[in-house]
Amino acid sequence: MIPVIIGATFILFVLVFALPGEPWQGRCGERECPASYIEAFKREYNLDKPLLLQYLLYLGKLVQGDLGVNFYNNRVIDELAVRYPTTVKLALIAIAVEIVIGIAAGLLAGINKGRFLDSLVVVSTLVVVSIPVFVIGSVSQWGVLQLHLNDIFPVTAAQGTIKQLILPGFVLGSLSVAYVARLTRTNLVENLRADYVRTARAKGLSTGRVIGVHTLRNSLIPVVTFIGYDFGSLMGGAIVTERIFNINGIGGFIFRSISQRDGVSVVGAVTVLVLVYLVANLLVDLLYGVLDPRISHD
Amino acid sequence: MTEIKHSARGGVPLDPAAPLLVVEDLQVEFRLREGVARAINGVSFELAAGQTLAILGESGSGKSVTAQAIMGILDSPPGFVTGGRVLYRGVDLLQLPERERRKVRGAQIAMIFQDALSALNPVFPVGWQIAEMLRVHRGLNRSDAQDQAIRLMERVKIPAARQRARDYPHQFSGGMRQRVMIAMSIALDPVVLIADEPTTALDVTVQAQIMRLLQDLQDEFQMGLILITHDLGVVADVADRIVVMYAGGLVEEADVVDLYAHPAHPYSRGLLDSIPRLDQKGSDLPAIGGLPPNLLHLPAGCAFHPRCPLAQDVCRSGAPPARVELGPGRAAACHFVDQTLTAGRPA
Structure with a gap:
């Protein structure tokens, strides 16, 4: 490291x-x-x-833990401390969306392979993947305003409260949701054909247990890995989403610092991001060993 | 112990006087994109307690599909049982609701698979996988089930069972893995054990150990054993009776001694002739020419006729007689049973 x-x-x-x-x-x-x-x-x-x-x-x-003072005479560490909680909250919401919606959609599609639900998930994820984030973001704002839901899902998040971050969190997570759903589906379909699934059925287990215990554990290994890495990169802020929803997060801070030639801020912020990303990767690697015993023991 | 067993068997009204397992005119088809493949076409046989029945045949002959149909674990779709009966102590398993059938599956009729490395779940310890049987079927708690799993591992002679129960399948050798598989299959004292090529993936020396273990367990519990194999050597050692399958159909059924001495079907004869023999050193090994038929496009008439040395017009035009009875428990599906029986072994 x-x-x-x-x-x-x-x-x-x-x-x-x-x-x-x-x-x-x-x-x-x-x-x-x-x-x-x-x-x-x-x-x-x-x-x-x-x-x-x-x-x-x-x-x-x-x-020594000193990120220095930027060209505006502010300590970089303070600049980050103000914005990091917002970025973390946004990332957590996005990840929660990925886990809940992505895995659920992937499971439904995988279990119903070749049927209507499967096609629905495959097509809708393709659509979501194909649309750029700024379009999804702007359209979601427009939709919320049209439906007069602005009180429930505010379209801007200047203060960065959880409530304000829900809509941006969905938008930020949408791209990876599609990916998680597809990854879950593919792995589930593949694992359902595995010999050990036939063994599990021959043991007289219920379908729920065959899928929920035996197949799921194997199918989710790559999904968990992906979500872990994605969390690492989401912790680096989301420049586009932050701009659309007027969120004062890390992404916007780095963007502004670059355009202002504020080298100290850029290097300081990115150093922290690299650290966070490395820690997230390390955790994923450790988790991988726990999920798949073949890794840790070989 | 026996009481637990009986209570676990409640629900399905078994007839203790009925034969252990009877398969009658089983039909299985695979509905594939390319068409319908008739994987099993009217297979019938019977298994008694304590008996070993070998199902012999090439790859694709329908041996494994037969086993999966008996167990009720066909991949469906594309596989469907379209006819016949599977009577377990008089109860037709094919008519049981899935919930009832699940109580039989694994508990009373258990199965061992060919490649234990892929047949065991890679992400759970082997002890857990054995204990799962006891937890699900008998409702044992985690630690009791684990203790019993360790006892089962000891019974199949896995050294240091208590420590090894926490290991994962990939940490075992091939032979030990197959023992784990066997321990799992006998966890609930099944009365029928189906072994689908249990030794094919193993070294020859290990094969012998595993077969001996299976025989010992069978003697101990008087299980009916269905041994699916293409290995004629294994069959001669352990089987009481043999059914020979070809292209989804049953071509011959006989006691092991009769079949080896006087095969009645040209396919059985071809199989036996293809065993290397020391007294024929130097001469070419006879082989059955050609390839097994494509189940999507079975040849007209007898499925074996394109490869059969005795084939006549009658074999090409119409199906052979389903069973030419040749005495008690002995039958073959061929027009030329007598010629085959009397013909000497080709030199």
Whole structure:
């Protein structure tokens, strides 16, 4: 994990450095910034030093848990702390939608393979996958407003309360819901043909137990893996969904920081995201070993 | 023990005087996209307690489908039982509602599958899988069921059963896995055990051990054993009676001694001739030419005629007699039973 973090932060650092434009642009009103201001700005943020030295100074602070102060004189850690709870809430809602709706739809389709319910799930997931998130988001807002449901499902989420995040959570989860449903269906259909399912039936078990215990456990292994990774990436915020619903989350913060050449904020935020993603991956790997004994013992 | 067994068998009104298992004119078809395949076409046989009946045949002859139809575990769709009866102590299993049939399945008629690695669930410990039988059918609690599962593993001679009960199927050798499978199948003291190629996936030495174990268990409990195999060596060792299947039909039925000494159907004869023999060293091994027929397009007349050395016009035009009786418990489905019986073994 540590090499990944060092590598990721270094690449980020170089990329931000390579961006055209200077961070002090536009900070002095309509005119060019005076040379003295630029000098002071550079000294303040170590920008006068060579790139590698800048990076090492940054890394030194990073290992002490200090993400630095951005070009607006705010501590990056505070900027993140304000926004992270909203992002986590949004991600959790999206994941809950994926688990409940995705797996249920996949199970229904898999058990009724080749029948109407199956076709319904297959076609509707295809439609959902094909539509970009900003379309789903905007259409859902329009629909809610048309039906006068704005009190129940607010179409904006400036404060980031759970209630406000339900509609955006559904929109954010919709893409993966379709994927989870298809993954569940495919794996269920495949596992229902397996020899051990025939054994389970030969044991005189009820259909519910054959599917619910014997087949489901095997079928959900890849699904759980996917959901775990997806949670890791959702924790990095959702730029499009956040913009549509006016959510003050991590995604929007990173987007703004990039457009403002605020390198310290970008590198700090993304470092945290990399960490979160790595932890999520680690958890998925551990979980995988628990779900499939063949992995941990081999 | 016996009392539990009887209470578990309540519900289905069995007739203890009736034969253990009778299969009558069983018909199974597979409704596939390409058409209807008649996988089983009028198979009949009888099994008595303590008896070993071997069902012999090539791949695709319908041996396994017969077993699955008896168990009621055909993949349906596409497989459907379209006719016949399966009488277990006088009760037609095919007419039982699924709920009743489930009480018989696994508990009174149990089955062992060919490849224990794929037939056992990879994500549950073997002890759990054995104990599941006792929990579901007898309502035992988790720890009692586990204890009994360990005793069953000891009975099939799995060393260090208590520790190994927590292991997963992939951690066992092929022979030990098949023992786990057997322990699971005998968990509820079944009276009929169907073994579908139980030793095919195993080394020869392990095969012998597994067959011996099955025989010991059979002697101990007087189970009726249906042994499905294509291995003529295994059959000669353990079977009392043999039915030979070809293309979904029963071509010959006989005591094991009679069949080996005097096969009455040209297909049985072909099978026996294809066993390598030491006294024919150096000469070519006789083989049955051609391939088993496609069940979607069975040849007209006798299904075996394209491969049969005795085939005449009568075989091509019409179906052979379903049963030419040749004495008690002995029959073959062929026009030329007498010629086959009298013909010497080809050199």
